[in-house]
Amino acid sequence: MGGLDMNERQKLVDTYVATALEQGGLLLGDHLSVDVSSNEDRSDFVVVTVTYDATELPVWNLYQGLPLPEKTITRTSLIRAGGY
Structure with a gap:
């Protein structure tokens, strides 16, 4: 997983999820939460x-x-955090 710190990783995940929600489907963004933690x-x-x-x-x-x-x-x- 990319990102230099947890804040950047959370932003990357939030951007990915927002893009996926825009593509349609049954999921409602205000019902979904995603948390990235160490x-x-x-x-x-x-x-x-x-x-x-x-x-x-x-x-x-x-x-x-x-x-x-x-x-x-x-x-x-x-998920592995960099260092591959």
Whole structure:
């Protein structure tokens, strides 16, 4: 992952996400949060956490009676921070 520090890395991620949201789809930008933080165990990795409030997605109305995932979706990824 590029960026000299955590602030720059957060800006890079925010720009990427904003561009992806502009391309369309079902995701709403104000329901999405992305956090870039340092990894406590390994300084050469960063942790990217994406959280999406999916309560307004139409899927919740399509499958009545079937088990569905949580309406708040959170995923985390560990990414190498430069130094390849």
